[in-house]
Amino acid sequence: MTALSAARDLFTDLTGHESEGTWSAPGRVNLIGEHTDYNEGYVLPFAIQQRTYASAALRDDDRIRVASTFADEPVEVALSELDRLFPSNGDSRVPEWSAYVLGVAWALRADPSTGSGTRFRGVDIAIASDVPVGAGLSSSAAIEGAVASALNQLWGLDLDSVTLAQVGRRAENEAVGAPTGIMDQMASMLGRPDAATFLDCRTLETRSVPTGFTAEGLEVLVIDTQVKHSHSTGGYRERRAACEQGAELLGIRSLRDADVSDLPRAAELMDDVTFRRVRHVVTENQRVLDTVAALAERGPRAIGDLLVASHASMRDDFEISVPELDLAVETALANGAVGARMTGGGFGGAAIALIEHDAVEAVSDAVTRAFSDAGFAAPHIFTVRPSEGPRRDV
Ligand code: GAF
Helix, strand or coil: CCHHHHHHHHHHHHHCCCCCEEEEEEEEEEEECCCCHHHCCEEEEEEEEEEEEEEEEECCCCEEEEEECCCCCCEEEEHHHHHHHCCCCCCCCCCHHHHHHHHHHHHHHHCHHHCCCCCCCCEEEEEEECCCCCCCCCHHHHHHHHHHHHHHHHCCCCCCHHHHHHHHHHHHHHHHCCCCCCHHHHHHHCCECCEEEEEECCCCCEEEEECCCCCCCEEEEEEECCCCCCCCCHHHHHHHHHHHHHHHHHCCCCHHHCCHHHHHHHHHHCCHHHHHHHHHHHHHHHHHHHHHHHHHHHCHHHHHHHHHHHHHHHHHCCCCCCHHHHHHHHHHHHCCCCEEEEECCCCCCEEEEEEEHHHHHHHHHHHHHHHHHHCCCCCEEEEECCCCCCEECC
16 A cells, blocks of 8 residues: 555544545655754755655644554644643653654744734644655654645645745754754755755755756665664764864854864864864765765766765764664675765664666665675665655645
């Protein structure tokens, strides 16, 4: 059964009637630019074809009820209770999965642009997804994007994509309690077929960057290591704090304001660990700019070394890789990949490899064999392509 049908069926099971509509939003792969978003830097993600679906309909009262195929029980609260539930720094007394949905409803009601005259009626929502959870492909931004799109229409709000992305991020930061940046929500909301989204995370200016993958006979292979991660826990928060400390020591607002010429001074001002965190962000910002230029001037085969350098920086300087991700990257490269790197926040999740169309099977087999030889759990391997952002499916 498709995730679209699963969401529609779940809605009918929940309510006894059909939904008013089904809205969906994609997960994302980040081509390059990791842990740069909350440093007001640059990122280059693209939306993927795997999506989360929200079937929904208004109710006659003020209650919001949400169900999901990955939870046993629906969750129901009054809309007026949301202000009491959130923001709560992650200690929200509702199951975490439902905080992504309820948090979007809360953030939409709280957004200044929704105006005091809006009547927020109760709503039933059923969620299903084919974005793997915990794989670093932003299943959370896909839920937020699908729910934000559904409520935007059902509540007649008419908010634009960037505002909806900001609503999703607020839900994630303040309702779920994960201190993430804006990249994932923007990547999901602004997805375009055959293009990545170059985003300046300070100004929120975006530019669609054609990848040329298909035309050049290339595929992006995702190697989901099955090592699960979460951004509401320690490592992500610690990296973020180290970046803030580095910026403070350099006397700048954020690491966006530093470039490679500042690194010798940074080395003198801070301890070795903080310096290496800073060096990752500063060099990664430059790699994003170089990737955008290389794609435009020389095509996708020219970005391989930048992807490889990005992975090395995350492994050695930012220290967010795990042995499974390193093995996935090394094996893909040893089997002819143009480039490869871990993608997303790290501490598990997925790697991507840019490979020839004809090499999908050989690289997949080689990685699966290498994982088995190393005693790791079997990886989940599939191809992704740059895809469209949110839409109404039914
Ligand atoms: C996660 C976060 F949600 C993003 O905001 C970003 O920081 C990313 O990790 C690392 O680049 O996906």
